Amino acid sequence: MSDWGSVYKSLGATPVINATGSVTLLGGSTLAEEVKDAMEAADSAYIPLSELEQFAGQRIADLLDVPAAYITSGAGSALTLGTAAFMAGIDDKKIEQLPDTRGMPNEILIQKRQRYWYDRCLEFAGGKLVEFGDDSGTSVGDLESAISDQTAVIAYPVDERNPVDPNILSLEQVIEFSHEKNKPVMVDAAGQIYPLENFGKYVRMGADFQCIAAKYMGAPHSTGFALGTSEVIEAIARNSFVGYETRRIRGIGRPQKVDRQEIIGVVSAVERWVSLNHESRLAYAERQSTSIIEHLVNIPGVSVELNTNIVGHQPFGVFIDIDEGIVGLSNEDLVASLKQQDPSIWTRVPAGDTRIVLHVFGLSKGQEEIVGKTIRKLITER
Ligand SMILES: *Cc1c(COP(=O)(O)O)cnc(C)c1O
Numbered sequence: 028m029s030d031w032g033s034v035y036k037s038l039g040a041t042p043v044i045n046a047t048g049s050v051t052l053l054g055g056s057t058l059a060e061e062v063k064d065a066m067e068a069a070d071s072a073y074i075p076l077s078e079l080e081q082f083a084g085q086r087i088a089d090l091l092d093v094p095a096a097y098i099t100s101g102a103g104s105a106l107t108l109g110t111a112a113f114m115a116g117i118d119d120k121k122i123e124q125l126p127d128t129r130g131m132p133n134e135i136l137i138q139k140r141q142r143y144w145y146d147r148c149l150e151f152a153g154g155k156l157v158e159f160g161d162d163s164g165t166s167v168g169d170l171e172s173a174i175s176d177q178t179a180v181i182a183y184p185v186d187e188r189n190p191v192d193p194n195i196l197s198l199e200q201v202i203e204f205s206h207e208k209n210k211p212v213m214v215d216a217a218g219q220i221y222p223l224e225n226f227g228k229y230v231r232m233g234a235d236f237q238c239i240a241a242k243y244m245g246a247p248h249s250t251g252f253a254l255g256t257s258e259v260i261e262a263i264a265r266n267s268f269v270g271y272e273t274r275r276i277r278g279i280g281r282p283q284k285v286d287r288q289e290i291i292g293v294v295s296a297v298e299r300w301v302s303l304n305h306e307s308r309l310a311y312a313e314r315q316s317t318s319i320i321e322h323l324v325n326i327p328g329v330s331v332e333l334n335t336n337i338v339g340h341q342p343f344g345v346f347i348d349i350d351e352g353i354v355g356l357s358n359e360d361l362v363a364s365l366k367q368q369d370p371s372i373w374t375r376v377p378a379g380d381t382r383i384v385l386h387v388f389g390l391s392k393g394q395e396e397i398v399g400k401t402i403r404k405l406i407t408e409r
Pocket of ligand 1: 051100102103241
């Protein structure tokens with residue numbers, strides 16, 4: 028630990044302890060050892076990336092029991108390439124025309140209540156988000172009247188950590204109705220990697236496409252992948268940087284490239300994830316969380332609770348809620364002072380919550396002690 032963050036310090040930048048979780052603003056992942064080794068091995072030779080993408084995608088598809096897969100520069104790029112695939116398909120003229128969508132279906136339908144932070148990625152290829160339903164909910168009739176010749180795809184984000192929204196159309200309903208109308212469905216399932224039966228589930232259910240963010244499973248933060256039908260994945264490949272260089276068809280995917288080390292890293296991360304001892308992964312996250320809690324019990328005005336969620340990519344964690352009237356410090360104040368410490372500790376009160384939602388995903392071994400002690404000190408030694 029003596030050289031913790033020294034590579035950053037030598038630049039004059041300040042490394043931080045990440046108690047926020049897998050967030051892009053801090054660098055969303057730490058490479059698993061197996062992934063690091065595989066990436067290093069990838070350095071030993073060059074390889075045509077079109078071929079590597081194909082074989083790597085097939086390995087992932089086989090592991091997840093879906094028809095096809097394609098590794099991208101993050102789930103965000105998978106979403107963008109997915110929309111390009113649904114608009115331009117494998118028509119080289121159209122691929123080169125994007126983001127100008129004249130002559131192509133360019134509407135990406137999404138339920139109003141499902142609008143979310145990453146939906147901007149659905150527009151970068153030139154598509155246009157079109158909402159259906161309203162703030163109170165969606166009916167099948169809303170979907171029916173939204174679908175037209177201009178519809179490229181129906182987008183559907185899922186987050187299985189949250190209870191199902193009873194006011195919107197379920198994914199099953201959307202798939203069934205859209206397919207009746209011969210329209211494809213794309214699912215943002217970036218974090219749906221645990222329980223393992225959820226990993227790839229949406230394509231197995233009949234969605235034409237889903238993405239996964241590999242940042243959530245020990246691969247480079249900059250990687251992700253698309254899963255889908257062979258037809259959709261082929262169209263994604265043609266719209267991607269590989270299509271641009273191998274086929275000399277200048278699609279919009281060119282700036283979203285991945286390197287061979289990253290591709291091998293993602294394959295290794297998926298292989299690791301499907302064979303990992305998840306019980307011990309979960310047990311470790313729970314231990315880190317409870318050891319933070321142990322520092323914070325029995326402080327007047329501080330309520331602290333174990334987050335028991337194990338669905339998705341960052342299990343357990345701690346909810347902290349301070350009574351400002353008693354402690355003289357609000358949750359936001361504590362978040363701000365933690366950042367001022369040496370070492371700086373980052374956590375947050377996420378949008379839509381009033382508590383501090385601390386995650387152990389980004390804590391290396393032993394950092395939970397620093398986090399617990401520092402929070403206790405800031406609250407009690409005032
Ligand atoms: C992280 C995330 C993304 C973006 O993934 P990147 O790999 O960072 O591009 C998209 N959708 C959801 C739901 C995510 O959690």
